[in-house]
Amino acid sequence: xMNKIYDSILETIGNTxxxxxxxxxxxxxxxxxKVESFNPMGSVKDRLALGVIENAEQRGELKPGQTIVExxxxxTGIGLAMVxxxxxxPLVITMAESFSVERRKLMRFxxxxxxxxxxKEKGTGMVKKADELAKKHGWWQPRQFENPANAxxxxxxxxxxxxxxxxxxxxxxxxxxxxxxxxxNGVSRxxxxxxxxxxxxxxxxxxxxxxxxxxxxxxxxxxxxxVSHPSFNPHLMQGWTPDFIPLLLExxxxxxxxxxxxxVDGNFAKQCSRDLAQKEGIFVGVSGGAxxxxxxxxAEIAEAGANILCMLPDTGERYLxxxxxxxxxxxxxxxxxxxxxxxxxxxxxx
Numbered sequence: 553x554m555n556k557i558y559d560s561i562l563e564t565i566g567n568t569x570x571x572x573x574x575x576x577x578x579x580x581x582x583x584x585x586k587v588e589s590f591n592p593m594g595s596v597k598d599r600l601a602l603g604v605i606e607n608a609e610q611r612g613e614l615k616p617g618q619t620i621v622e623x624x625x626x627x628t629g630i631g632l633a634m635v636x637x638x639x640x641x642p643l644v645i646t647m648a649e650s651f652s653v654e655r656r657k658l659m660r661f662x663x664x665x666x667x668x669x670x671x672k673e674k675g676t677g678m679v680k681k682a683d684e685l686a687k688k689h690g691w692w693q694p695r696q697f698e699n700p701a702n703a704x705x706x707x708x709x710x711x712x713x714x715x716x717x718x719x720x721x722x723x724x725x726x727x728x729x730x731x732x733x734x735x736x737n738g739v740s741r742x743x744x745x746x747x748x749x750x751x752x753x754x755x756x757x758x759x760x761x762x763x764x765x766x767x768x769x770x771x772x773x774x775x776x777x778x779v780s781h782p783s784f785n786p787h788l789m790q791g792w793t794p795d796f797i798p799l800l801l802e803x804x805x806x807x808x809x810x811x812x813x814x815x816v817d818g819n820f821a822k823q824c825s826r827d828l829a830q831k832e833g834i835f836v837g838v839s840g841g842a843x844x845x846x847x848x849x850x851a852e853i854a855e856a857g858a859n860i861l862c863m864l865p866d867t868g869e870r871y872l873x874x875x876x877x878x879x880x881x882x883x884x885x886x887x888x889x890x891x892x893x894x895x896x897x898x899x900x901x902x
Contacts, residue, residue: 577704595866601631603705604694621691623682626655633662634810639878646681675794697798727753727862733801740809755846757787769797789871
């Protein structure tokens with residue numbers, strides 16, 4: 553597909569590769585990963601950004617040149633910034649100050665304005681700020697956590713790509729986490745209908761089991777969450793599981809879209825991110841590591857020969873300032889110094 557000329561960068565969104573994992577996990581099963589970092593802005597949220605904006609354009613809800621405002625932990629904002637740059641919409645992002653600085657810089661580099669909200673107010677705080685700004689200035693909100701166009705985009709693209717990739721073999725398990733719930737909602741809808749033998753595994757942090765608590769999220773009349781969920785705790789999987797249950801996720805849960813709910817340890821997720829990089833050459837963030845961690849847990853109990861597919865939502869480059877990279881040295885390590893000193897040539901002063 554890449555040997556053609558595209559009319560714009562937006563046409564390159566989607567059609568991401570599914571890659572077999574060869575060096576990690578049990579030998580008696582087949583592990584696969586859908587690598588969403590191949591999207592132009594490096595994450596699955598590029599699909600969401602294009603889907604919600606084009607849907608709003610088609611319905612006449614979004615006017616030419618109208619400012620767009622959205623709350624995001626980063627990847628949706630980066631995707632929206634790309635789409636807005638190409639289509640000519642001003643963009644304002646609200647984001648909790650606890651999210652990585654790389655994301656702020658990427659969005660600003662793409663032309664967006666980034667409004668930071670207090671970390672103590674978590675995800676609900678940045679959503680409330682976006683809503684205030686939209687009402688004050690007449691700006692348009694994608695409302696990614698409630699917008700059905702988000703899930704519909706994954707039904708049309710992500711799910712279709714998965715079915716096509718596994719047209720010649722059975723897909724026994726599909727493993728996903730959730731951020732907005734859009735990927736899970738849209739893909740699970742299709743798998744339930746067209747690949748009914750596939751077991752759907754939903755993952756969430758083991759210390760923030762919102763779905764697992766079975767406690768309902770309280771909402772405003774428009775479906776948005778009005779308070780933090782009582783089971784939320786800060787966790788290591790940035791981009792996964794906000795401090796509320798998104799409406800799109802709740803809709804999928806209510807229709808029993810998953811077969812198993814799997815808690816994932818944050819430290820194991822970090823290790824899986826590193827293992828994917830150092831044993832497979834696949835560079836992902838901690839959310840990708842977390843989903844892969846879930847796939848590994850399924851692989852331990854799956855039947856011999858099972859085909860297991862997990863989602864890898866984004867690239868690792870937007871996590872450089874986070875705990876994912878806390879043990880990665882900037883200066884030469886002792887081993888590197890030893891290698892440097894093994895020859896008489898120039899080496900850096902110590």
